[in-house]
Amino acid sequence: MTTDSARAEPQPGAARDATRGGGDGATLTAAAVAHLVGGTLRDAGRGDVAVRRMATLDEAGPEDVSFYASARYAAAFAATRAGAVLVSPELADADGAPGAARIVVERPHEAMLRVLPALHRPAPRVPGIHPTAIVGRGVTLGDEVTVEPYAVLGDGATLGDRAWIGAHAVVGEGAAVGDDSRLFPHATLYAGTAVGRRVAVHAGARLGSDGFGYVFGDGAHQKIPHVGRCVVEDDVEIGANTTIDRGSVGDTVIGAGTKIDNLVHLGHNVRVGRLCLIMAQVGVSGSTVIGDGVILAGQAGLAGHITVGKGARIGGQAGVFGDVPDGATYSGYPARPHKEALRAQAMLFRLSTLGRALERLVARAGAAPDGPGGRP
Amino acid sequence: MTTDSARAEPQPGAARDATRGGGDGATLTAAAVAHLVGGTLRDAGRGDVAVRRMATLDEAGPEDVSFYASARYAAAFAATRAGAVLVSPELADADGAPGAARIVVERPHEAMLRVLPALHRPAPRVPGIHPTAIVGRGVTLGDEVTVEPYAVLGDGATLGDRAWIGAHAVVGEGAAVGDDSRLFPHATLYAGTAVGRRVAVHAGARLGSDGFGYVFGDGAHQKIPHVGRCVVEDDVEIGANTTIDRGSVGDTVIGAGTKIDNLVHLGHNVRVGRLCLIMAQVGVSGSTVIGDGVILAGQAGLAGHITVGKGARIGGQAGVFGDVPDGATYSGYPARPHKEALRAQAMLFRLSTLGRALERLVARAGAAPDGPGGRP
């Protein structure tokens, strides 16, 4: 098999991931886990059971700690081979898990947040610039950056301290990546894109692509130049293959602490507030404004030039064509207040068996229909 | 024009595709085609007509074999210049295709499966590792692998025999690709992802990205570490730009023989059974379980933590918020049994002309409405 110098050289963090997908050898006793999560051991005698990984009830073995927070999983709990289980108080005495040290804790899922990092340590980031990476003219590099193989940093790009640029990622001309931010492999920042600190951009996400703006003239769709930027504030996470267009005139802005799932589309000049959650495959058309703390459930679609008030929640697959008030919950197509949408749907199915009877009543009463059209 | 050694060197399968988009010079007589598909020549005298490619009725020429399986395409059949046509028995005597040798066969579309590989041979795969490919420390390579330009194999990655890694594809640290599997250009496997045998992963697909899981605390969305893997069993095909998240605790699993289209999103800890068909832009939220042989039509959305029973079919754009029984067909939003959904939709349009008349009836009868709300 052929080999060459590039392959012989060390590769700083080549295609590393935030986790190894398993424990790294750290071991905790059940007592230590109970202490870590502020829980109590159901049977003090089992305090020295040792666990090395966290696993689901059905997959767990004697060296794993699992969790049981919903009676829905009673069967799995009954049969689990886990060495220890985080259980919520109301399930503390449930049958099952014969061999397990039970650790009773108020919110097992939040407790996981404390146990996981202790057992599963992310692979360390290795600073350095791989020799195959391309660094353009006038690039500014912070301290201890990691640049993986074949990454391309365009002219005038800026990387903050400890920035981590994945294999094949492209940082466009004049684009910036803040301190402690990471681009996963194949991410693309178009020219001028500005990414803040502690931001994660997953594989294949495209930030700063041209928006979809044309004016029809001379027998063609004339492209509106896009001279704005895509600006991502601190502590944002952006999912795989998500696309966020740059602004046409003015910027597209993603507020601090907002989390965006995979395959989301955010159009040009969209402004997303702080601490929003935008779930997979949501689409937001141009110039729409989304307030702080808004939740957009999967596949929801928002028209352009509308405003979604702060704290509003939009249901899955909802089609939103108008403004949504602060704190409101909307769903359905076209989106309405959630209760109205539910009632209308339920009524539709109840009436669906009465249709002919109602038509007979109307005919008998000699009431005129509303006019032409409407029938399939 | 500049040149360099890399470009002067042979490139094993550089950006090759499974097909050449056309015939490769092989030639079959109409008689040979009839024999190949177990069909019968309508006119034995035309058995030696020679064909070199398969084409649609409207595009076919004298050297092409086409197919005619639905009267919907009668006009195209009447005008086709094809040298030979696979026709279903009920259309064997249809007018048209004057110059064509008609080959009568029960299922023309299945017959295509036999003719296409004979006329259109895929470009051969050339084993070898391109000198620009990067192979990390401790990588295990099977026999006769193909690694195209600029592919990156992270530390500890494993490739099975005859595995084919496309240009720029990234195989993360500790990830595995089974025998005879292929990653098309720009595919990404995050660290620890496990891909089985005879799997095809199309361009830009992302396997093993972090799931969308956060717990709100201390004024921020706290990320739940994702320590599970993305596991793809044998004989799966995954479409372009599709994203499949790794598990948080426990794995995301795609069952053997399942086929997934483009731009699909499968969330963390989703479990897809065997032999499913998941069409373009479907989205499945975290921890949902999909049984064997399920069909999810395009743009359908499934909520998290639900179960879709084996053999169930979900209609296009359906929004599924609850469990679906084995073998059921659901559609609409929220998804219901398909017949109910159809009836309700039809009734809605019938009633839409009677609304005012019904309101008058209710008023006349002095019947009280159900209460406040409901009106826009």
Added chain:
Amino acid sequence: MTTDSARAEPQPGAARDATRGGGDGATLTAAAVAHLVGGTLRDAGRGDVAVRRMATLDEAGPEDVSFYASARYAAAFAATRAGAVLVSPELADADGAPGAARIVVERPHEAMLRVLPALHRPAPRVPGIHPTAIVGRGVTLGDEVTVEPYAVLGDGATLGDRAWIGAHAVVGEGAAVGDDSRLFPHATLYAGTAVGRRVAVHAGARLGSDGFGYVFGDGAHQKIPHVGRCVVEDDVEIGANTTIDRGSVGDTVIGAGTKIDNLVHLGHNVRVGRLCLIMAQVGVSGSTVIGDGVILAGQAGLAGHITVGKGARIGGQAGVFGDVPDGATYSGYPARPHKEALRAQAMLFRLSTLGRALERLVARAGAAPDGPGGRP
């Protein structure tokens, strides 16, 4: 910090973008802007105000020209610090913009198309082939092409004059890119894909991937070979992470002048006419035919093997399961003529308060319901 020859070398247009996201130093007086757009200065005395960039009303400063075309933005207009503003005639006397030279023009948005290129000049394209680019055997290169770092041109590929291939883009074996066309970074053309002139393909778009076609037999989904191509005619723009499959037998074709947004899916053998607009996240199933000038709004889904007539408009999230006549406007699920869909939706919400009253009327009249089923 390590360095190497590759990084020391000039990089032709490395990761350049069509714009710099800001002005390039060009300066225009308000009088010159008025002349450029064929507008009139409201106050001739302000003709020599100088502007260097275009900006939104809220972001503009004294050196920026902005635009005001809708009373919706009256507050922003009142407070703007812009040095000049393009205003529509009906708003020419609106209060606000104290410091601004007002330029009255019929259509401010179209006027932008003239001002933007004058103030914001795209970065120049630098011809040349980066030494890290890989050019396969028998590649045909036009004059003055630009090939950015790590681009891969497969054997037998063709680039027209001034073609611009972005960093990491892959042009498959035998694929062609026409004169003045650009592939942005990470774009993929599968083997045999044909792209016309003046086409833009944005980051991560996949053209010519295999379609989703299988026939079930011998206990597995047997793949239908895809031997057709993906053909993109002149003046098309294709958004980021969009996927367009190749044809199975016969080609997938995108007509001249059509514009396609991000994350769109077009299945195998789809035929899109000329001058269509296809918005983000639309999905079109295999073999569907779309006429000239059709508009498909965001997240709309079209079934396979249907025809959408020329000039038709399909609403956002519409689910289209049958043919649509020329010039028609359809919306809803299943899609119907827009007026019927609107009426039905409105009626549903009006009736949702009358349901029980209607049931009482039916009961009182002794009218039989339509039969079993229907109720949830």
